[in-house]
Amino acid sequence: MNEDDLIARYFAPLAGAEGLGLLDDAALVSAPSGHDLVITCDALVAGVHFFEHDPADAIAAKALRVNLSDLAAKGATPRGFVVALALNTYDEAWLAAFTRGLKADIEAFAFPLLGGDTVKTPGPVMISVTAFGLVPQGQMVPRTGARAGDALYVSGTIGDAALGLLERQGTISAGQGGAHLVARYLVPEPRTGLSAALRAHAHAAMDVSDGLIGDLTKMMRVSGVTAEVYLSDVPLSAGARAVIGDDEALFASALSGGDDYEILAAIAPDQAQAFEQAAMLARVPVTQIGRIEAGQTPPRFLSRSGAPVTFSKGAFSHF
Amino acid sequence: MNEDDLIARYFAPLAGAEGLGLLDDAALVSAPSGHDLVITCDALVAGVHFFEHDPADAIAAKALRVNLSDLAAKGATPRGFVVALALNTYDEAWLAAFTRGLKADIEAFAFPLLGGDTVKTPGPVMISVTAFGLVPQGQMVPRTGARAGDALYVSGTIGDAALGLLERQGTISAGQGGAHLVARYLVPEPRTGLSAALRAHAHAAMDVSDGLIGDLTKMMRVSGVTAEVYLSDVPLSAGARAVIGDDEALFASALSGGDDYEILAAIAPDQAQAFEQAAMLARVPVTQIGRIEAGQTPPRFLSRSGAPVTFSKGAFSHF
Numbered sequence: 001m002n003e004d005d006l007i008a009r010y011f012a013p014l015a016g017a018e019g020l021g022l023l024d025d026a027a028l029v030s031a032p033s034g035h036d037l038v039i040t041c042d043a044l045v046a047g048v049h050f051f052e053h054d055p056a057d058a059i060a061a062k063a064l065r066v067n068l069s070d071l072a073a074k075g076a077t078p079r080g081f082v083v084a085l086a087l088n089t090y091d092e093a094w095l096a097a098f099t100r101g102l103k104a105d106i107e108a109f110a111f112p113l114l115g116g117d118t119v120k121t122p123g124p125v126m127i128s129v130t131a132f133g134l135v136p137q138g139q140m141v142p143r144t145g146a147r148a149g150d151a152l153y154v155s156g157t158i159g160d161a162a163l164g165l166l167e168r169q170g171t172i173s174a175g176q177g178g179a180h181l182v183a184r185y186l187v188p189e190p191r192t193g194l195s196a197a198l199r200a201h202a203h204a205a206m207d208v209s210d211g212l213i214g215d216l217t218k219m220m221r222v223s224g225v226t227a228e229v230y231l232s233d234v235p236l237s238a239g240a241r242a243v244i245g246d247d248e249a250l251f252a253s254a255l256s257g258g259d260d261y262e263i264l265a266a267i268a269p270d271q272a273q274a275f276e277q278a279a280m281l282a283r284v285p286v287t288q289i290g291r292i293e294a295g296q297t298p299p300r301f302l303s304r305s306g307a308p309v310t311f312s313k314g315a316f317s318h319f
Numbered sequence: 320m321n322e323d324d325l326i327a328r329y330f331a332p333l334a335g336a337e338g339l340g341l342l343d344d345a346a347l348v349s350a351p352s353g354h355d356l357v358i359t360c361d362a363l364v365a366g367v368h369f370f371e372h373d374p375a376d377a378i379a380a381k382a383l384r385v386n387l388s389d390l391a392a393k394g395a396t397p398r399g400f401v402v403a404l405a406l407n408t409y410d411e412a413w414l415a416a417f418t419r420g421l422k423a424d425i426e427a428f429a430f431p432l433l434g435g436d437t438v439k440t441p442g443p444v445m446i447s448v449t450a451f452g453l454v455p456q457g458q459m460v461p462r463t464g465a466r467a468g469d470a471l472y473v474s475g476t477i478g479d480a481a482l483g484l485l486e487r488q489g490t491i492s493a494g495q496g497g498a499h500l501v502a503r504y505l506v507p508e509p510r511t512g513l514s515a516a517l518r519a520h521a522h523a524a525m526d527v528s529d530g531l532i533g534d535l536t537k538m539m540r541v542s543g544v545t546a547e548v549y550l551s552d553v554p555l556s557a558g559a560r561a562v563i564g565d566d567e568a569l570f571a572s573a574l575s576g577g578d579d580y581e582i583l584a585a586i587a588p589d590q591a592q593a594f595e596q597a598a599m600l601a602r603v604p605v606t607q608i609g610r611i612e613a614g615q616t617p618p619r620f621l622s623r624s625g626a627p628v629t630f631s632k633g634a635f636s637h638f
Contacts, residue, residue, distance in 0.1 A: 121445065
């Protein structure tokens with residue numbers, strides 16, 4: 001099977017009208033008058049961002065969803081995507097499952113395939129997605145806009161995917177809650193529903209993909225501020241809570257591990273109530289976990305007793 | 320060096336204003352009123368699309384130029400790009416050269432870096448570029464629009480890169496002309512200057528990246544027509560002509576090998592003279608090599624004597 005056959009059989013049926021049936025070298029996209037096109041790009045490599053033997057439909061879903069998560073954090077509505085896919089073999093069963101996974105999320109998120117490229121590689125499978133979203137002109141939610149006094153919010157629950165990865169690797173055994181944690185690692189839930197609330201109320205937002213601690217540190221640095229986080233307020237799922245128990249190292253893993261794909265947002269105090277209400281209407285749980293403060297130092301984390309807690313640098317660090 | 324340091328050191332200095340200094344998860348792009356945004360995506364893998372030990376600035380240039388070539392074929396003006404870069408090591412000298420190569424073409428083609436992603440891979444280096452161009456609304460030149468009676472044109476010269484690859488591999492020895500052929504393989508020259516002439520005069524166009532024979536066959540199939548090509552009219556460089564001589568197999572390699580990045584265009588007969596004039600003003604040589612005809616059969620190739628010539632399927636085929 002050559003590249004054209006592969007595209008015709010597996011990808012052309014997925015292409016939206018603007019993908020021109022994937023018969024052309026290019027796709028067209030336009031933003032309606034008064035809108036900006038937001039672009040984001042996230043690549044996944046087998047053995048790095050997913051396991052080679054993960055179900056191919058889950059790999060496809062993850063590749064789209066990590067990009068949908070970025071769009072949501074920017075307040076953007078999904079508009080479409082292009083995908084560059086590097087394959088080391090032409091495995092028809094794998095391709096059928098992969099494109100089935102794409103199709104499901106293309107439909108679930110009204111997120112058409114516009115174009116792309118398929119290439120051979122002697123290395124691991126790599127999927128690079130460039131995603132497009134729409135925002136009303138000038139309303140993209142920046143990462144750089146957090147201000148001292150803002151309330152710091154996070155969506156959903158933190159640490160499930162990091163613990164799911166540990167469960168998957170056999171490092172921990174989460175019992176009954178394990179399947180939920182592994183599922184959260186395998187297929188993230190992009191917080192698409194939160195984008196309008198972020199546009200209306202957030203000074204700054206980003207998605208948490210490299211761990212809460214690292215990503216918060218990043219958002220504070222580029223905003224030129226710092227933050228205080230109340231660790232007891234960080235939302236944990238029942239499964240995460242059960243497996244963490246009193247294990248401080250596991251709690252640190254939950255806070256510093258990656259793949260949460262939740263949204264971190266800085267909200268002006270006078271907008272906090274409206275933001276919470278908008279999030280509730282969008283059925284996305286949000287929790288205040290701290291406050292933005294003036295200063296250039298790294299964020300401070302306070303334990304239940306109010307004592308400062310230090311994390312060593314990097315993911316999977318210990319107390 | 321972590322990903323943030325790498326981006327800050329090597330890529331942020333290249334980012335255009337819309338790249339937001341690469342401090343955000345996303346970039347913004349807008350098409351001026353009355354324009355469409357054309358999107359194209361081409362990925363290159365070390366060991367497949369370039370040699371691992373090619374100069375890193377040439378690899379960067381090729382990654383951009385294969386996409387600029389697609390935009391030119393669509394009649395689009397370069398607008399900007401995002402790049403996903405998978406690296407197996409953090410080699411600072413390589414990265415410095417790679418980003419120097421990007422910078423040179425960002426400036427040469429007024430083609431700003433808007434965003435991207437850098438990831439680690441245990442495999443070969445991979446560079447996936449998604450490129451954006453602008454066309455006046457509804458004026459993208461399609462691949463699918465060739466009509467019976469159109470004149471078939473190609474820009475520049477054909478086969479240089481395929482012969483340059485053979486020279487590079489030691490399969491042939493092209494003597495004095497060898498350096499030119501290798502350079503054509505290493506760093507293609509996107510025909511950006513031809514885009515306005517294509518918009519004004521072409522029914523269909525595509526860039527020749529997988530060999531003239533294969534790509535013409537593809538353009539005819541998606542347009543629902545066929546073509547007759549006069550082989551003696553296919554433009555060859557002096558270097559290609561010298562090394563090919565009477566060697567029919569090498570001539571076939573020139574016609575079926577890839578990496579030309581020239582433009583194949585179908586032009587209505589009453590537009591041919593205006594197209595040639597516009598191309599001349601744009602200083603891009605164009606040559607008529609045949610004619611589009613009705614029918615669904617593969618294109619026919621005629622020798623100098625008018626006899627039909629058959630090529631076996633695929634690249635590097637023989638008579």
